[in-house]
Amino acid sequence: MKIKAKLTFGVGLLFILIVALAVISGWYVNQLKRDTNNILVANYNTLLYARNMLLALEDIDKEPSAMDTFQNNLNLQLRNVTEIGEIETTNLIVKHFATLKNQPANPPLNSLIRKDITELMRLNMDAISRKSDIADETAKKAILIISFTGALCFLIAVILLVNLPSNIANPIKELTESIKEIADQNYSKRVNFVGNSEFGDLARSFNTMAEKLEEYSNSKLEKILKGKKRIETLIDNMHDPVFGIDENKIVLFANDEALNISGLSKEDFIGKAIQDIAVTNDLIRNIIKDIFLPESKINKTEQLKIYADNKESYFEKEVIDINIVPTGETETKFIGQVILLRNITPFKELDLAKTNFIGTVSHEFKTPISSIQMGVQLLENEKVGNLNADQQDLINGIKEDTQRLLKITGELLNMTQVESGTIQINLLPSAIKPIIEYAVKANKSAADSKHVSIEIEMAQNSSTIVADSEKSAWVLTNLISNALRYSYENAVIHIKTEQVNNQVRFSVSDTGQGIQPQYLKKIFERYFRIPGTKKEGTGLGLSISKEFIEAQGGEIWVESEFGVGSTFYFTLNMERKNT
Known part of the structure; x- marks a missing residue:
């Protein structure tokens, strides 16, 4: 049965039973009300009228108005006859009271009327007792039927409470766990829901998807392994030392150059915590000294002097953070770092040669420039001879050029001091x-x-x-x-x-x-x-x-x-x- 049909049937049945319980309860309450009303309206009123007539009968000799009171209650009783034999008794009271009005001083008539009223009261008392028994029977029957109907509603509600949530929640829970397994690349996971419900259709669709993912994964695994081998081969054949660590600082890979300069073997390097290796290896300790610092204080690029290839070599360290956005998520996730040591020794040697060359050339320039300045000063000396205007302009131009050359050579010499680290x-x-x-x-x-x-x-x-x-x-x-x-x-x-x-x-x-x-x-x-x-x-x-x-x-x-x-x-x- 479909989940929607189950919900409709269960909730609908419970609703019908609740409505039925309400209707039955209302009907029996109405019956009880009717029975009690019969007692109150008919029999109780007759007893009230009979009592009033007895009291009036006692006062007939004393109060003239007692006759009227008796007559009024008798008239009310005539309109309230409801029981068998009550009309005959009431008529006897009417007959004897008519005689009493003609013969007020006749004591036997008073006795007859009292007997008639007593009989009237007995009839109504018997009726009250009988109707009370009927009301009791109605109440017992109402309690039985209402209790049965309420118990049935409760039983159905309990069954729905126990079964319906589990019928819905358990398949959802199993499906959720299966989806997590698929997300963790366990494509062999399957779900088994029996029946033709919506969950059964969902299970079949899910299993079909898992089968296709498993087939796709198996078909791509060989290509992924080949790609991994290509990357490993590329890293191993790089001329610069490279090693990678995961988010827990565990070494994942290191190429031959990294092993060579560190003096370690793969067994001593791969799979070990980088901080544990640094305890016994000065070079590794120097390389990773800042990767445990807060992000803002990490020096991503740094120059290192390392003894390699039987000479002092220069390397530029670069720390590359690996951040990815997992599939289906929006936040980036840090999964490790790659540390690259770029060998810049040839560039350092060229730079040093350039610095030495510029320093030598600049220093050598100072001597001829000084000679030119001295010659200009001699030419400007009036003892040597006077210069015409054109000659003076040429001398001024030479002086400006020599000053400019001196400034340039001075800056170049300062620069060589800066580059060589010999600033005094x-x-x-x-x-x-x-x-x-x-x-x-x-x-x-x-x-x-x-x-x-x-x-x-x-x-x-x-x-x-x-x-x-x-x-x-x-x-x-x-x-x-x-x-x-x-x-x-x-x-x-x-x-x-x-x-x-x-x-x-x-x-x-x-x-x-x-x-x-x-x-x-x-x-x-x-x-x-x-x-x-x-x-x-x-x-x-x-x-x-x-x-x-x-x-x-x-x-x-x-x-x-x-x-x-x-x-x-x-x-x-x-x-x-x-x-």
Whole structure:
């Protein structure tokens, strides 16, 4: 039977029985009401009239109105005759009362009337007893039938309560468990519902689906295994060390390069907790030192120096999180990480060779440039001879070019120091004012040529800073030079220092064209120049400035509004005074 038919039949039958119980109960209650009404309306009223007539009969000799009272109750009794023999008794009372009215002083008539009234009362008392027995029978029968019908309703309700929910819930529960099994890729799971109900149809459809999934899974398993072998072969043949861990930090795979640099075998690596391996292996400990940190503190890329291939090699570590969205879900789920060590040794060697070459060339350039400067100074000496206007213009051009070459070679030499890690920082207590004066003086000629004024605002309590005054002055000189380069004629450049906590903050502000927002984070990168700019420069000055300031424990940054101007800031630590 269909589930819908079962529900309709069970609930409908229960409803019919409840209605039947209500109808039977109502009918018997009405019967009981009718029986009691018969007693009250007919017999009780007759007893009341008989009593009143007896009382009136006692007062006939004393009260003139007693005759009228007796007559009124007798008239009421004539209209209330309901029992067998009651009419005859009532007529006798009428006959004897008529005689009494003619012969009031006849005592035997009073006795006859009393006998008649007593007989009338007996008839009604017998009727009340009989009708009470009838009402009792009706009540017993009503109780029996109502109890039987109520018990039947209760029994059916219990049967429905026990069977109907289980008939619906149990198949749903079994089907749910089967769906979970299918979701866990147990495609051999089947459900068995007997009958032609909706659950039977659902079971057949579900089993058909499971069979098709099992067939599909078996047909695709070989392809999946082949794909897995391809990926494993690809990872094993990579020239860079690679290993993967799951969400519980258990090592899933490691290629030959990873085993080679770590000195471990597959048996010591695969299937083990990475933190347990790190306890006895310094390299693994160094590689995974930050993967247990909170997400915000993990360094996803890092350069490592590892002894491999019988030499010191350089590797760039990259940690790749594997996040997937499970089928049928919307939230991503973390299932592991892949750690890739990219071998950058050849690039490091080339970079070192380039750095050495640039350093050597830059250093060698200084000697001929100095010779050119000396020759220019000799030519400008009036003792050698006077120069005409054209010759003087040529000399000025040569002087500008030599200054530009000296600046470029200086920046290149600074860059080689930065790249080789040989920056020499001499942190000493230094006054702020000489540093600013040196930087302003170095840019005075360029400022005068563009009619740009430089305004200086120093904190009243100018503290002593702990810094390399030479390199700090170089940074400030470079920032002022950049401000001059991008300022319009007759503009003003502001230089300001102020104390912030335990540091002194320097700022150089201009009213030039400013920097577009998308370039603000790139201008401190090496060789970067704002696209479209026609100003001269190597793109090294700000990069070197950043290295110099950070090497002294400070920080450098820029704030700019395109079309309004820019302000470059850097901080240096103050000298701590002993108290």
